Amino acid sequence: MSTRANADDSITPDARALKDGIAEFYDESSGLWENIWGDHMHHGFYDPDSNVSESDHRAAQIRMIEESLRFAGISEDPAKWPKRIVDVGCGIGGSSRYLSRKYGAQCQGITLSPVQAERANVLAQAEGLADKVSFQVADALKQPFPDGQFDLVWSMESGEHVPEKAKFVNELVRVAAPGGTIIIVTWCHRDLGAHEESLQPWEKKPLNRICNAYYLPEWCSTADYVKLLQSLSLQDIKAADWSQYVAPFWPAVIRSAFTWKGFISLLRSGLKTIKGALVMPLMMEGYKKGVIKFAIITCRKPE
Numbered sequence: 001m002s003t004r005a006n007a008d009d010s011i012t013p014d015a016r017a018l019k020d021g022i023a024e025f026y027d028e029s030s031g032l033w034e035n036i037w038g039d040h041m042h043h044g045f046y047d048p049d050s051n052v053s054e055s056d057h058r059a060a061q062i063r064m065i066e067e068s069l070r071f072a073g074i075s076e077d078p079a080k081w082p083k084r085i086v087d088v089g090c091g092i093g094g095s096s097r098y099l100s101r102k103y104g105a106q107c108q109g110i111t112l113s114p115v116q117a118e119r120a121n122v123l124a125q126a127e128g129l130a131d132k133v134s135f136q137v138a139d140a141l142k143q144p145f146p147d148g149q150f151d152l153v154w155s156m157e158s159g160e161h162v163p164e165k166a167k168f169v170n171e172l173v174r175v176a177a178p179g180g181t182i183i184i185v186t187w188c189h190r191d192l193g194a195h196e197e198s199l200q201p202w203e204k205k206p207l208n209r210i211c212n213a214y215y216l217p218e219w220c221s222t223a224d225y226v227k228l229l230q231s232l233s234l235q236d237i238k239a240a241d242w243s244q245y246v247a248p249f250w251p252a253v254i255r256s257a258f259t260w261k262g263f264i265s266l267l268r269s270g271l272k273t274i275k276g277a278l279v280m281p282l283m284m285e286g287y288k289k290g291v292i293k294f295a296i297i298t299c300r301k302p303e
Contacts, residue, residue: 019112019139027114028270032269040064044057045063048244060249065156085151092120100129111137113137148177150177157185169229187292188222191293206282210283213276213278222241240296242294242295246287
């Protein structure tokens, strides 16, 4: 029996192909990423126009977590810290382990990649956190948790992979406890103007190439997320464009790919990873032209 989270016979062939593609992409690429960048598989947070050295990038990834928590208004009072956390799209568990240590919380992570889930559990065991954090293969649209389970629902750069954004948001809300906080950090396209029905063709073309390389469904805007959260009567809805704070990230990723270590690791990782590497300049260009936005959206579930 396959261990992938795609055993649901009710999904469409396109949805199944997307899930398989995501799982296989991260099965191939996660070892490369960890080897070069460590266990946090997401952007770093930088001061605008700062000159950063290679050693600063891992610190910037930790700062991204801290800035996200601060933006969401997570209390500094230990009595109000989240005790139960879900990491939706957990990668190899970097955020989960960090949050568990920070708050003393129980954390469960889900990913479509069996390789990521296995590696995340190995790292948790090695770091003495096996009693606090655990990871499994599961679908963000069909999470294996009861209603109202988590004080903090954390989605760090995974929403861009998820189709059916309304269903995705509903599932995040379902598993959140009353009064719980939801944090979504994700790639979006720019908000549309008042008289626009879609992006311009010249904007769509590079986004489609990025979708094909990174196994992404159709992009949405930050405003689309906000509308979905508003439709569910969530509280304290906030959103921001953090594109300027992540600007050094993709140039640094590209530079790391052209080191000897990066080049050899890339060749060994497989065709899907190489295909992804080839569109990295399109991510840089998308940010520069304002087509791609790095968004944070947070809210609270009513008590």
